[in-house]
Amino acid sequence: MNRMWKCLVAIIVAMVPAVVLADYTWNFPEPATPLALDTLNVHNKFMIITIVIFVAVLGIMLYSMAVHRKSVGHKPADFTGPKNRKQLIWTLVPFGILLYIDFILMGIPAAHSIFMMEDTKTNAQMVLKVTGSQWKWQYEYMDGDAQGIKFVSNLTTPQEQLYQGAPKGENYLLEVDNELVVPTNKKIRVLLTATDVIHNWWVPQFGVARDAIPGFLRETWLQIEKEGTYRGQCKELCGRGHGYMPVVVRAVPEEEFKAWVVAKKEEASKLAASATKEWSKDELMTQGAEVYTKICSVCHQANGQGLPPAFPALAGSKVVNGPVVDASGKLIKDSHLDRVLNGKAGTAMQAFKNTLSDAEIAAVVTYERNSFGNTIGGVIQPTQVAGLR
Amino acid sequence: MSTGSIAAHGHDDHAHHGPTGLARWLFTTNHKDIGTMYLMFSMIMFLIGGSLILSVRAELFQPGIQIIQPELFNQLIGLHALVMIFAALMPAATGFANWMLPLQIGAPDMALPRLNNWGFWLLPPAGTILLMPLVLYLFGIGTGGADAGWTLYPPLSAQSGWGIDFAILALHLMGISSVMGSINVVVTILNMRAPGMTMMKLPMFAWGWLMTAFLLIATIPVLAGAITMLLTDRHFGTHFFDAAGGGDPILFQHLFWFFGHPEVYILLLPIWGFIPHILETFARKPMYGYKAQVWSLVCIAALSVIVWAHHFFTAGMPVQALIYFMYSTMSISVPLAVLFFCWIATIWRGSMTFETPMLFALGFIILFGIGGLTGLVLADVAADAQYHHSYFVVAHFHYTLFAGGIMGVMAGVYYWLPKMTGHMYSEKLGKAHFWLTVISFNLTFMPQFFVGLAGMPRRIPDYALQFTEFNVISTIGAFALGLSQLIFVYNVVTTWRGKGEKATDGVWEGSKGLEWQLSSPPPHHSWDPQPVIK
Incomplete structure (x- = not known):
């Protein structure tokens, strides 16, 4: 019995610094803000408390399993609850401790963290x-x-790093x-x-x-x-x-x-200046390829084949190979440019008019109309996009 | 009610007259047959749900996309959860309820036998509807299964393909099935107890299930409402969850988790009910603190419906709400601690033997303890910003739902299988299954705590290089865990087919309770007339 307790204490003592000093791969990464530091401290404290509870309860269970077994001839007791007032009080002690842990030991620092986390305005610079x-x-x-x-x-x-197993960079x-x-x-x-x-x-x-x-x-x-x-x-x-x-x-x-x-x-x-100048087709194609790789290729794929049916192909697409403005110079609804500017409701195709500049939109639309074997060709200028927004 | 009224029609209750073959199972109103079907359905779906997630783990073995594209990945993770929760764990509990509640409370059958049949037969179509879009997708047809996670948060779920509609329909069917099962349990327990069995003499399993049933009846309609609103948002132009039309995406999270948090207890309360029976049997000592356990179950059920918002602290809410949901969540630890205390006090100074059900029950207490304690720290709002939606949470809820749920169910299966089949399972295979499960389970999920703390978000198909080692270990553990379950399947199937030695009526040396007074297997119609409890 005595040895058992020594063992238990040794385990607890051994585990506490392991948690506190664990290098940051085993715990939250190194905090860089007061909030993260506070979170880390609260987390470490709670982890120690819960590990102590766990080890103590596990110890009691293991002791019972080792000693109170039939194979060593232990005779079963027959109690079904506390027998007298003194025992009853002892039974209530663990719950008293638990309440203290919940609402005082853990509850107070946790509440403090909440106030700190939610105070976004005071002294904000x-x-x-x-x-x-x-x-x-x-x-x-x-x-x-x-x-x-x-x-x-x-x-x-x-x-290539994502899908083709190319060697991955440090910040993959x-x-x-x-x-x-x-x-x-x-x-x-x-x-x-x-x-x-x-x-x-x-x-x-x-x-x-x-x-x-x-x-x-x-x-x-x-x-x-x-x-x-x-x-x-x-x-x-x-x-x-x-x-x-x-x-x-x-x-x-x-x-x-x-x-x-x-x-x-x-x-x-x-x-801003670039949006007003006249771009050459080559300039648009170079810029367009860049934008396409960055934004569009995730769904429509680098080769324009898409991932149908969720993400349709651009190669040979009716939308891409159709006109974008009507005879009066108005944007045609559901045309290629309309889809890029305003997206398509109910799908993952979103409106890019707020996230891409006129030049970027003109470039990528031009690129798509001249790539993947699409035959429509032609050039869309940034000034044109600005007028159609 | 009286004994006489039920026994009055007095036919030969040991003869089994009725359709045979497929028709027997299709039209049966017998609680044992229906229980068997529930348990078999649960086991099949458990294997399906497991294979879904093993393909995910295979993808996560190494950084980079190797075998599963992100859009398929998103389907697999959500369907894994939906299958495991709604088609594996919940039917397992209902299966036990069907089999054991009438035997334990001395009733001849469930109170509403036809409802019972219907409740079961809604499930296979529901499971098919849930999984069909995924299967079609694998053959290149359609837009795939539900890919917005099992929580189906809009607006993401509003823009997904028709997998979501199928999931909504499947959830409706499974919800209806659960509510019918619950009504049956409540009516059976309240009206069909053997004469002399007062509520405070009910077996703990019946108390656990009674609480689950009340929670299901209270919360499934809320889920049904939420997903119907989602359906009308998707197809009929409403804007419940669309801010552009004056709706609120967070409203869905409130409604979903008003169901979702009690759901955790719906899964666990029946298990907390029968774990004490297993402990008292193998410790050969009466259950400790019966009344305290009953009131804890009631308390937990009541608390579980007022803590839901701790599932989305990071969505942002007023400070007052944060404080309230944090403290109310923490307070669940008190009744739960009472249960742990009573479980351990039940084995304390007993005379224990360690057959497979006892091993699973003890493993359940220890591992579920880890789930419970990490749940306590998750209640802390500030730290939750870090834990939430990271792998820490994934590890936490697998400690509660695998160790607490699945391992609990396995304890129950090993405990009652000899009673159900009349044959002993292989103790050697059972023990091998237990140790392999415990070791590989920890190998799978312990690293996920650390990778979560280190900053790996959940539900990502690919990850940064610093998370590699933990994911490698986790994947190896997951495959070991998955393969170990085949031992279980083999053991159960061979026992069912009568391979093991004959079981006695009591089966276990320390068994107590009415079900052990019947023969093993029990007659097709049992407890007619009802026993009288003194």
Whole structure:
């Protein structure tokens, strides 16, 4: 009996530091925000409590199984409940302890974390809007110098790595074309919404996961304390590409962030200029191929054959090989360009008018009409798209 | 009610006159036949559900897409859950109820025998309807099975193909079947107990099932409402869950989980009912704390309908709601702890032997304990942001629903199989099945706790490289777990066909309760006249 208890204590003592000191592959990743740190602490504390309860109960059971068995000649007792008041009180003790654990030991820090997590507004220095779409994230800066900066963040892992067993890069599935850039040590209020289905914006090192719900705004907050690149994923099932919409956040010092904002604004003005100029067919085709690979090929496939019936082929498609504007220059309903701009209700084909620029839409439509053996050919100019939006 | 009224028609209750062959099973109103069909249906669907998920695990063995494209992957995960919950676990519990409740409470049959037949025969078509789109898809026809997860959240489920419509129809049928089964159980328990069997003398299994039945009757209609609203959103232009038309996608989550959380207890309460019977039998010591267990079952059933929103804390809700749902969820741990306490106190200072049902029952307590304790930490809202929809949650609910559900059912099967068939199963194979199951189960799901904490979301067909090792282990464990179940199937089938030695009436040395007073197997019509309980 005595040895048994020593054993039990030894196991508990051995397990506690294992949990506390476990390197971050066995536990939450290293926290980067006050919220994640708080979450990690609460989690560690709860894990220790539950492991102690588990080991204690397991110990009692194992002891009973070892001693109270027929093969060692143990005679069964016949009690069916506490026999007297003293025993009754002893029986109630474990439940007293449990109530204390539930509502005091765990309940109070947990409630504290809730208040911390939900306080998105106090002292917030910056507002960021995150929009989830199948299957990419769109970021928009809502105030300060960065106000108006708006871009889409797509997975860049090449299709060969996904489907053809090519050697995988270090950040396989967790790499994007446009990282979200934010300053460190600033409280950032994050507003979330979605354009199609429910998504969930999750970066484990931030301790933040919140649904992005179409038609509604949800909010959370970040305050990243260390520079670095942080990676996460969508964690609400959102269709075929659910595994392919990573979140990548680069946290940089204030100065660097300001420089980034300036550069990004210049880029935006160039982009605006590009929308008004006349593009050559080659330019459109090059740009179109890029957009197609990034956005369209997930469903319609690199060769334009699609995955019918859910994702129709573009090669030889009636829609792609049909006209886009009628005699009076109006957009034809359900034409190729209409589908790209406005999507098709009830399917995974979404409206791209809010996530792609005029130039990108013109380029990709031109590309699709001149590729995969499609015969319609022709060129769509960004200015034309702007007029038809 | 009186003994006389039931015995009055006084035919030869041991003779079995009626149709034979297929017609016997198609038209039977006998509780034992129907129970057998439920259990067989459950076992077949368990194997189907298992093979669905093994193909998923095979895909997840290595990063990259090798054998299953993402759109098929999304169908497999959702259908695995729907099959396991609605077509494997729930029918297993109903099968036990049919077989054992009348025997245990000394009733000649279930109260509503024709309803009983209908309740069962809705299930095979429902299972077919659920799986047919997937099968057609594999042959290149149609848009595939339900691919929005078993929770069918709109707007995703609103944009999917007709697999969703089939799933809705199947859920309706299975829901109707469950509600009919539940009404039958309630009526049987309340009206057909043997004379002298007061409610506080009911077998614990009957109490567990009574609570399940009330929960089913209360919550299945809510699910039915929610999925009907989804159906009209999809096809008839309503906007219940479409924000663009003034609806709210989160409304569906509230309705779904108002059913979905009690569903967990619907699956587990019958098992919590018969586990004490197994423990008292093999510890040769009377059940500890009967009244405390009964009131805990009642408490758990009541609490289970007021905690639903903890399934979507990350969807965002007011602080007050977060606090309320966190504390109410935590409070379930109290009645559950009472049950654990009583189970362990039942074996304490007993005289235990470790036949297969006892091994499964003890394994159930330990592993389900892990499920329960991780459930306690999941109630913590802030940490839940990390756990939620990660593999941590997947591991958690498999510790509750596989270790707590399936392993509990297996304990029940081994416990009652000799009574049902009149033959002993192979103890050697049973023990091999137990140890292989326990080891491979932990090999499968323990790594999922860690990969979840490390940040792997659930329901993704492909994953980042840092999750590889855990997934490799998990897949190996899953295949071992799947193959081990074939031992179980072989053992049950050979026993059913009468291979083992003859079982005595009592079967087990320590068995107590009315069912053990009948012969093994019991006569086709039993307890007519009813026994009298002193």
